[in-house]
Amino acid sequence: xxxxxQTPKHLITATGQRVTLRCSPRSGDLSVYWYQQSLDxxxxxLIQYYNGEERAKGNILERFSAQQFPDLHSELNLSSxxxxxxxxxxxxxxxxxxxxxxxxxxGTRLLVL
Amino acid sequence: xxxxxxxxxxxxxxxxxxxxxxxxxxISGNEYVYWYRQIHSQGPQYIIHGLKNNETNEMASLIIxxxxxxxxLILPHATLRDTxxxxxxxxxxxxxxxxFFGTGTRLTVIP
Numbered sequence: 200x201x202x203x204x205q206t207p208k209h210l211i212t213a214t215g216q217r218v219t220l221r222c223s224p225r226s227g228d229l230s231v232y233w234y235q236q237s238l239d240x241x242x243x244x245l246i247q248y249y250n251g252e253e254r255a256k257g258n259i260l261e262r263f264s265a266q267q268f269p270d271l272h273s274e275l276n277l278s279s280x281x282x283x284x285x286x287x288x289x290x291x292x293x294x295x296x297x298x299x300x301x302x303x304x305x306g307t308r309l310l311v312l
Numbered sequence: 313x314x315x316x317x318x319x320x321x322x323x324x325x326x327x328x329x330x331x332x333x334x335x336x337x338x339i340s341g342n343e344y345v346y347w348y349r350q351i352h353s354q355g356p357q358y359i360i361h362g363l364k365n366n367e368t369n370e371m372a373s374l375i376i377x378x379x380x381x382x383x384x385l386i387l388p389h390a391t392l393r394d395t396x397x398x399x400x401x402x403x404x405x406x407x408x409x410x411x412f413f414g415t416g417t418r419l420t421v422i423p
Contacts, residue, residue, distance in 0.1 A: 234409075254409055299411075301356075306353070306355055
């Protein structure tokens with residue numbers, strides 16, 4: 200158990216819909232990272248937040264957005280969903296802003312039908 | 313950006329040492345070698361990291377060549393639960409904002 204929690208575990212929705220994925224980092228960790236893992240793309244970095252502020256962006260689509268709240272939990276919002284958005288979404292956290300040692304949650308499996 | 317090269321797959325007999333190689337010939341002086349693994353559909357798990365000295369922890373050992381152009385992750389007594397994809401990642405020690413996961417090595421431990 201990494202100490203990072205993600206909800207929900209599974210999500211099934213339809214194209215065009217919007218969903219919110221939630222992540223609670225390890226106690227004391229200020230940074231949260233979001234990754235997408237699809238079958239053909241491997242693990243792709245989406246976005247990083249540090250203490251409530253966006254710090255880095257990766258291959259995140261404009262239809263996707265995220266935020267980190269004062270209690271340090273984070274949410275990833277996916278809108279206008281397409282079939283290709285079906286993937287595993289992982290959240291990770293780290294102490295301060297150091298990205299090297301990250302602790303990953305169990306992931307949310309999203310299926311868009 | 314793929315700074316590392318790993319074999320796509322390897323097999324190892326249960327109880328034997330698993331030696332996973334990684335090439336990082338363009339590594340810079342301020343870059344570390346980190347290893348993570350991902351057991352099927354679970355979140356990746358940090359294993360070990362090093363700069364130039366060999367490192368050992370409760371999970372594995374990391375051997376880095378003197379020229380730092382390659383390294384080997386050693387699982388001394390592989391178990392079935394070590395079956396996973398292992399990722400070798402080169403990353404600067406300060407200022408990095410994310411991990412780049414390449415394709416990794418799929419290790420299968422055979423009973």
